[in-house]
Amino acid sequence: NTEQGIARLSNASISVSSDIIQSGFEHRFPHGEGWAIWAENLISSIYIPLAANKNLEIRFIVAVALSEQIRDQMRISVAGVLLEHKLSYFEVGPHSGIWQIHYTVYCPAGVIPNRQYTQIDFEIPELVAVDFGELKSELGFSLVGDILISEVEEIAIE
Secondary structure (H helix, E strand, C coil), X not given: CXXXXXXXXXXXXXXXXXXXXXXXXXXXXXXXXXXEEEECCCEXXXXXXXXXXXXXXXXXXXXXXXCHHHHHHCEEXXXXXXXXXXXXXXXXCCCCCCEEEEEEEEECCCCCCCCCCEEEEEECCCCEEEEECCEEXXXXXXXXXXXXXXXXXXXXXX
């Protein structure tokens, strides 16, 4: 029964260092003072217990988009519905020279099914060869820190 068991979220901060349910992402890796999960497929998914029938803003923090093509052509679907997103850049600390990319998805009420877990898919056009010491692979991008979920009054794309 979807009303029992797992509390569905409309306001939350979920760390990628937690046991977030995922497919197509590599294991967690240390990144700066926190953790990252790396996409290893062209389509990678996470599963979050999102509240149904609420307007949600969901922000995904990306440490490094490993190519301009990945950064600009990322597609994000929630429960199988491709949604528009906003791309923003934030410097991690004043004059740090370390930047994050935030993908903000606006999910209107009615998109999220009345189920315990909602599948969120990240689709990218290519994988990029990377070499981080022990990690030598072809990867897409990394989610770091927290996934931020906020209930909003109405959806407005700028």
